[in-house]
Amino acid sequence: MTTETHSTHSRQPGGLLEGKVAVITGVGAAETIGAVTAALFVEEGAQVLATDISGAQEATAAALGPATVPFQADITREKDVEALFEHAMETFGRVDILVNVAGNPGGRRGPEVTVEEFESLTSVHLLGTLLTNKHAVRAMVPAGGGAIVNFSSAASFNIDKRISMAYSAAKSGVNSLTKSFAVHYGPQGIRVNAVAPGFTLSKKNHRVPPEALEELGGKSALGRAGQPEEQAHVAAFLASDRASFVTGVVVPVDGGWSTRLA
Ligand SMILES: NC(=O)c1ccc[n+]([C@@H]2O[C@H](COP(=O)([O-])OP(=O)(O)OC[C@H]3O[C@@H](n4cnc5c(N)ncnc54)[C@H](O)[C@@H]3O)[C@@H](O)[C@H]2O)c1
Incomplete structure (x- = not known):
């Protein structure tokens, strides 16, 4: 048995992602x-390409300072996703x-599910995950x-009648894509994981x-909703x-929501 210890106490606080370049989508x-995650990544030493479809990434990135560069993209459009990664490479190398x-x-x-809702949800969650992970x-x-790190949902594991069927199905697909990319690209040194939030007090x-x-x-075992920071730290x-x-x-x-029987 080794007596060697790996102390983490010598590390500077706030340097978990020092020197890393991160593309973050959903920075509204x-x-x-997404915005809270971008802020944490910058605090931890990363440079961030912050992207969203809404245009809100501009103000969010500006508030985070020079380590964050905004880029508008729709992750369901392959041309946008290609341009996003090209911009990241041009900007950060x-x-x-x-x-x-x-x-x-x-x-x-x-x-009550409609074809429109099904297509919209599977497009953003499934196709968007596929395209961003691919590029x-x-x-x-x-x-x-x-x-x-992909964002799934506790609704990907089990079903709650208040949650859209199409949303649960799409997020289950995000889990599957996460595992597929992990297995296919593990040999090339790429790790692929997902965070599955429960009910979280994001802006919406x-x-x-x-x-x-x-x-x-x-619903949670802890008896409260989560905060965006609690998702960002795990990511x-x-x-x-x-x-x-x-x-x-x-x-x-x-x-602990997904751990309960009901
Ligand atoms: N908040 C929760 O309770 C909760 C629970 C489970 C899972 N999640 C997941 O966590 C993630 C973030 O949640 P949130 O509460 O911050 O959501 P949100 O709706 O507030 O933010 C999502 C962002 O994604 C952007 N977006 C949507 N479609 C896009 C597209 N096609 N291309 C690029 N950007 C697009 C939106 O403009 C928005 O800024 C989502 O994937 C959500 O499904 C959230």
């Missing part, structure tokens, strides 16, 4: 999970990390490796009425070298 307005946070919620319950690995393989959920908030927060760990032997996993960050 302040308090979206390499891409070490992709965090694919972009997503759209489904509004319809169970059998990330293209940038990473020649450099000898990298790390990808600030509008949820108090009674629904209490009910949704009460930062998975993207960092500290997770060097972690790949192909979907990590629930849901306060």
